Amino acid sequence: MPMMPTKCTNMQRELAWLIVEEDRTGTPLGISEHLLECPRCALEAQRLRALVGRLSPGAVPEPPAAYWQSFTPRLRIKLAAQGMAGRARTAWIWAMASAAASFLLAALAVGRWETPPETRARLRLEQVAQRLDPDSLQVALDTLLPETDPGVPPGSRDETTAQAADMAQALEEVFPEYESGFNGAVRESAQEPRDTQSPDPGWV
Amino acid sequence: MTPTPDPNQRDLELVRRFQAGEEGAFDHLVEAHRREIYRLAYRLLGNHADADDLAQEAFLRVYRSLGRFRGEASFRTWTTRIVLNLVTDRRRELASHRPSSLEDLAPAEHPSEAGKQDGFIQAEILRRAVGSLPKRQRETLILRVFQEMKFHEIAAVMGCTVGTAKANFFHALRGLKHRVGS
Numbered sequence: 001m002p003m004m005p006t007k008c009t010n011m012q013r014e015l016a017w018l019i020v021e022e023d024r025t026g027t028p029l030g031i032s033e034h035l036l037e038c039p040r041c042a043l044e045a046q047r048l049r050a051l052v053g054r055l056s057p058g059a060v061p062e063p064p065a066a067y068w069q070s071f072t073p074r075l076r077i078k079l080a081a082q083g084m085a086g087r088a089r090t091a092w093i094w095a096m097a098s099a100a101a102s103f104l105l106a107a108l109a110v111g112r113w114e115t116p117p118e119t120r121a122r123l124r125l126e127q128v129a130q131r132l133d134p135d136s137l138q139v140a141l142d143t144l145l146p147e148t149d150p151g152v153p154p155g156s157r158d159e160t161t162a163q164a165a166d167m168a169q170a171l172e173e174v175f176p177e178y179e180s181g182f183n184g185a186v187r188e189s190a191q192e193p194r195d196t197q198s199p200d201p202g203w204v
Numbered sequence: 205m206t207p208t209p210d211p212n213q214r215d216l217e218l219v220r221r222f223q224a225g226e227e228g229a230f231d232h233l234v235e236a237h238r239r240e241i242y243r244l245a246y247r248l249l250g251n252h253a254d255a256d257d258l259a260q261e262a263f264l265r266v267y268r269s270l271g272r273f274r275g276e277a278s279f280r281t282w283t284t285r286i287v288l289n290l291v292t293d294r295r296r297e298l299a300s301h302r303p304s305s306l307e308d309l310a311p312a313e314h315p316s317e318a319g320k321q322d323g324f325i326q327a328e329i330l331r332r333a334v335g336s337l338p339k340r341q342r343e344t345l346i347l348r349v350f351q352e353m354k355f356h357e358i359a360a361v362m363g364c365t366v367g368t369a370k371a372n373f374f375h376a377l378r379g380l381k382h383r384v385g386s
Contacts, residue, residue: 015374048377051384054330055349060246067256072234075263082264 007034008041015041019048211236215279222270230270234263237283240351244284247346248291250331258294262287281360284351288343288361326384333383341376348373 011034035042215236221229241262246255265286273282334342340362347353347361359369 012374019377047381051377051381052349054326055334055345060243060350061252063242063252063256068238071238071259072231075234075260076231078260078264079267 008038011035011038011041012044015045015048019045019052211280212278216275219270219273219275219279223273230267233266233270233279237280238263240280241283241287244287244346244351245291247350248287248343249294250335254294258287258290262290265290277360278357281357284347284353284361292339329384330380333380336383337376337379341372341379344369344372345376345380 011031014031035045215233218229218233218236222233238259242255242259245258245262246252249255249258262283266283273279277285334345337345344358344362347358348355353361355366355369355373358373359366362369362372364372
């Protein structure tokens, strides 16, 4: 079998354009000219074109009108059966997720939901503690819990008592149940005359 | 006289309306594309029952995914790709249940009636020959000849270059010519 010239081989690759007559204006002039000159390629183009012609687009039988009328309703039934209303379900999930996200954001803004009471108590106490110098803090703790160190340096009682009262208030804010003799005693202590030198035995 | 709207623009508008919550827009999309989807399915599967089943399944998939459709390809290209994927799945499914080759298309419906027509045998040979082509060549041929898609649309559907689409088409025609012996 004689070898097909390269030009013909390349040309036949381009025949798809011509066969389906797509973009006729874009067909390179060389192809048309070659088909006029080359009987082999012209014959090949003719055969392929005939083949495409036999693939009639009208071969699919047209279903009756009733089929098309029922097409969308049947689809809707299937959508409903599959819960798709899936779209509605998705929308519902998104709505719930959005609401939850908004709620969380609001809670974060308020600063309540993300912080458990114990943590808030600790933070509040730390805030108060940061305002005290280490010595005063020790004195305040000694005042609040005198059994740990009964010796309170003279002269610092007023300031220390005031700071202790501050801390007691912080405790009361975060632990309302501490509204007890303990905190009450701190407040009473803060109101005592300045000349009191010794720890109030009532605190013990 | 009002100009005929561009089908792509119409589809995009309907998709946008669906995404905005207008449920009825989906029905309009179905109305606009159901025939083409059905015919493509019929071409690829060869009978009404399978074509109907696949067309319905294709629209179910369209519905499920339409919220994410961004219009990077045309709606037509997108739905055609869905049909081709479903057909591939269907053939794979059938092949796993049937040991014989399914490269040829299913036999035509009502062969006795069709057989009365001239050229039925030739048409049947041709149809089977199309079915026996390699997958991408067969799909390219069907999209170009039967769905009358342009090569750039076929390239978008097949995820290849226009040149590859043309080459597939050319090889499909040559393969077909070889099979039918013309």
